[in-house]
Structures are given as structure tokens and as C-alpha cells.
Amino acid sequence: MNKNIKIKRLILGPVATNCYVFCDTARKKAAVIDPADKPELIYRTAEDEGCDIELVILTHGHYDHIGGLKGLKSMTGAPVYCHINGVDVLGDPRKNCCEDIGGRIETFAADETVEDGDEIAFGDQKFKVIYTPGHTIDSMCLALDGMVFCGDTVFCGSVGRTDLPTGDMATELNSIKKKLLVLSDETPLYPGHGEATTVGYERKHNFYLR
Ligand SMILES: [Fe+2]
Numbered sequence: 466m467n468k469n470i471k472i473k474r475l476i477l478g479p480v481a482t483n484c485y486v487f488c489d490t491a492r493k494k495a496a497v498i499d500p501a502d503k504p505e506l507i508y509r510t511a512e513d514e515g516c517d518i519e520l521v522i523l524t525h526g527h528y529d530h531i532g533g534l535k536g537l538k539s540m541t542g543a544p545v546y547c548h549i550n551g552v553d554v555l556g557d558p559r560k561n562c563c564e565d566i567g568g569r570i571e572t573f574a575a576d577e578t579v580e581d582g583d584e585i586a587f588g589d590q591k592f593k594v595i596y597t598p599g600h601t602i603d604s605m606c607l608a609l610d611g612m613v614f615c616g617d618t619v620f621c622g623s624v625g626r627t628d629l630p631t632g633d634m635a636t637e638l639n640s641i642k643k644k645l646l647v648l649s650d651e652t653p654l655y656p657g658h659g660e661a662t663t664v665g666y667e668r669k670h671n672f673y674l675r
């Protein structure tokens with residue numbers, strides 16, 4: 466990994482969602498993946514590394530990944546990226562599950578939509594979009610510098626639940642096998658919940674992927 470890159474993980478919100486603050490300390494800019502809650506803390510985490518938040522990316526629109534989105538947007542003005550199918554998910558409290566928690570989270574439309582294979586520029590680096598539907602119809606992973614932020618598609622030893630609106634297990638397993646397990650064993654995976662893992666570890670140990 467580029468020595469100027471620091472990845473800070475914050476565990477936020479009611480179901481311990483991972484928010485990643487991806488800091489380029491040379492350029493003094495940060496990208497936030499899944500602003501789950503506590504926008505002030507996310508902002509301060511970037512600031513502690515001397516970085517301004519330049520962009521925000523959502524791996525999908527579920528309520529527990531967007532709880533800090535509105536606050537962070539108003540603090541930074543940074544553009545928000547989601548998969549094109551996320552427009553529908555973000556706009557529908559049933560699909561993003563905000564309805565299930567009594568509508569306590571105000572949803573927020575993304576500024577930019579992306580699709581499989583698109584690249585989101587972050588300085589001279591690029592987050593490559595890997596569309597991985599299954600957990601939700603808008604689930605995507607983001608690859609940069611040999612690592613992958615994989616949202617709720619795959620976890621260390623498990624996979625994302627598919628019993629919520631737009632979820633489908635066969636689609637999810639197909640996404641993981643066709644889009645993630647084709648990567649090299651050493652590829653780090655940074656999931657939306659729990660500890661980081663690698664493609665090789667999941668290939669070998671993940672019960673769902675046998
Ligand atoms: Fe989710």
C-alpha cells in the first residue's frame with residue numbers, strides 16, 4: 466500500500482457498521498466509505514490526519530450505512546456516490562430499511578451514480594466499482610491499490626443477509642464467486658461489519674462459498 470495512505474476504521478451505529486476513512490496524507494484529502502453514524506467523529510478522524518473529506522461513497526443504501534450521511538454532507542459538501550440502483554434504495558424507506566427503525570434516519574439522495582467498471586477518481590488514484598448485487602440490488606464493492614471495500618456482500622467467514630428487500634442469496638453467491646473470488650488470494654477485503662479478511666481466507670474457510 467502507498468505509504469501516504471492511512472485507512473481508519475470507525476465502528477458506528479446501532480449494528481456496529483464499519484465506516485472507513487481513507488486518508489491520502491500526501492494530498493491531505495480523505496474519502497469516506499459508508500458514513501454510518503456520528504458525522505462529527507468521521508470529520509474529526511479525517512481532520513486528525515490533516516485531511517479534508519473530498520468524497521463519500523456508499524457500498525449500498527441500507528440505513529446502518531447512511532446514518533451520518535446527511536450530517537457529513539452538510540459539514541463538507543463532498544459529493545456522494547452510489548450505484549445507479551441506489552437511487553431507488555436510498556429513496557425508499559422500505560428498501561433502505563429506515564422504515565424498520567421508525568424512520569429515525571433521514572435518507573439523502575446521492576450526487577453521482579456509478580455502474581460496474583466505473584472508476585471514482587481520488588486524486589491520481591481510482592476506486593474501481595465492482596457491482597455485486599445480492600445483499601441488495603445496489604450493493605457494490607470498491608477496489609483500490611489492491612484492496613477491496615466490500616460492504617455487506619461478504620464478511621470474514623460469512624456473507625451478507627439476503628432476507629431484506631431486494632436481497633437474493635443466489636445472486637449474492639454468484640457475485641462473490643464471479644467478482645471477488647477471481648481476485649488473488651492476498652487481496653485484503655474490508656467488509657461493512659466485523660474484521661478485515663482476504664480473498665484467500667474466504668476461498669478456503671467460508672462455509673457459504675463451498
Ligand atoms: Fe446492509
